[in-house]
Amino acid sequence: MSNTVLSASAKGATFLILLQIGSRALTFGVNQFILRYLSPEILGGAVQLELFSITVLYFARESLRVALQRQQDGVQAVINLAYLAVLLGAPLSFFLAFLYLRSELPNIVYFADAIKVYAVASVIELLSEPGFAAASQKMLYKVRASAEGFAALARTAVTCGSVILAHRAGTDVGVMPFANGQLAFAMGLLVSYLYLLQPTDTEKRFSLLPKKMQNSKETHYILSYFSRPLCNLTFSLLLQSTLKYLLTQGDSILLTxxxxxxxxxxxxxxxxxxxxxxxxxxxxxxxxxxxxxxxxxxxAPPPPPPPPPSSSASPSSKASSTSPPSEPRTSSDAAHSSLIQAHKTLTTIxxxxxxxxxxxxxxxxxxxxxxxxxxxxxxxxxxxxxxxxxxxxxxxxxxxxxxxxxxxxxxxxxxxxxxxxxxxxxxxxxxxxxxxxxxxxxxxxxxxxxxxxxxxxxxxxxxxxxxxxxxxxxxxxxxxxxxxxxxxxxxxxxxxxxxxxxSWGGLGLSVAMVGVVKGTEGWGGEYGVLGEVGRLGVIGSVYGGLLLFLERRFLMECYQMLRPIPQEVKEDEKKKR
Incomplete structure (x- = not known):
């Protein structure tokens, strides 16, 4: 099982990495265009708007996301609890906007209007949280990548379009392009999850709307919707999230x-x-x-109790029931194997x-x-x-x-x-x-x-x-x-x-390369920036090739860990179980 989960996780990470590379490359290209029309002051104002959005989203959903990853009672319980993000985030968004508008605002055009747009966009983005929770629980990383990719594309197009139109009209729109882009991102994310999960929820028999749950011996549901153990864990994590927020966003707070x-x-x-x-x-x-x-x-789940002995059983059947199994594969063995896999994965990363x-x-x-x-x-x-x-x-x-x-x-x-x-x-x-x-x-x-x-x-x-x-x-x-x-x-x-x-060889090579970069400083300077970049490019190529050679054994182990398991091996494992 651990190999199957690892392969699925690696595949999901690949989807998310490709998503990030595509969206960030697109964002990078657009930023190169936008920054030529925006001053540092406007970008500084955009930092404050982003801090507002991060604050709302972080307190509304971060602790929920961590808690939901430990959910074992099915995807519907996860979806129900994800709606707590909306219940927490909507009042927080409008309350923070109210406080912000009553404080001294930066002297930037349309900054107050941008705060209002960001408040609405935060609530819309939180409405997509049940879709995110369902996709994560079912490991539907392709759905996540598609939804977030479309939303990022919408934000890029709207932000860039707003700047172009304002520039052609000769109008100073301040930070409104960033606000428009954030609203487009939130709407794109919500629409994407609703569309992409529509066939899946029918096949997997779950609903993206809240649905009543039945209490069991292991789990009690508050108001028949929200898992009590997960609610307790969520609010425990929420207390820690307050401190973690200060640590994560402390640079933005101090800078502003x-x-x-x-x-x-x-x-x-x-x-x-x-x-x-x-x-x-x-x-x-x-x-x-x-x-x-x-x-x-x-x-590991507790082992099932042994079946009670039957008085009518024949001696041969009694002997067979007491004989050891041919493949002693217990739940504790599987749990230990999973721990070894987790240990190996963490140290490898x-x-x-x-x-x-x-x-x-x-x-x-x-x-x-x-x-x-x-x-x-x-x-x-x-x-x-x-x-x-x-x-x-x-x-x-x-x-x-x-x-x-x-x-x-x-x-x-x-x-x-x-x-x-x-x-x-x-x-x-x-x-x-x-x-x-x-x-x-x-x-x-x-x-x-x-x-x-x-x-x-x-x-x-x-x-x-x-x-x-x-x-x-x-x-x-x-x-x-x-x-x-x-x-x-x-x-x-x-x-x-x-x-x-x-490896010691890789570390020694890296120390030597620091000296090479310093020692060759100025080489190719007669060719300007192109010569300097070419010097570093040659050094980097040689360094990268040698480092890959010295670490070839480790890199081969990484490939062996992540390569897909052949179908015949999977079938053999199923037969053994």
Missing amino acids: TLASLSDQGAYALASNYGGLIARMVFQPIEESSRNLFARLCAP IHLYLLISLPLVILAPPLIPLLLPSLLGPRWSATAAPHVLATYMYYIPFLALNGIVEAFVAAVASSADLAAQSVAMGASFVGFGSVAWGLLGSGVGGGEEKVVEGGSGGGWGGTGLVVANCVNLGGRIIWGMGFVRDWFGGRGLAVGWLGVLP
């Missing part, structure tokens, strides 16, 4: 408090471009892995992440300042954006490791574990806040950064937030890896963290 709109725009640009890899590759793997870990690490991170942190920082002026034009090149984006490359490995470790914690942690995690996250946030406040307002550093409004002098701006985020996620990763070690150790499986590192 301490930095100017121009600095906010520079950091938003760096975060959007720098996070492309995280959103295209790491986020889909994290989502599918969380579901995979929840299935593989679920407690971490090893793979580290391999991806090596060329990223070696080659991307010197390459970004060369390419960004050509991509964005002089308006953005004169800001701190290139320097912030180059620094952001060092933050991506932290994002990747924290994402997969916390995906495992969310899948298996008990209430006591979640409480301990909250304490660790709180300590990490204290470190984050201290470093961020010091770097943004203490006057340390400076360099290419602007003077930060609200600070005590020159600050590091967006670069300071990147450094502070590394401190924050570093603390969370340390706690998470300790939890993983103890959790598997308590079940007889040792986790050797040195074993997840790249």
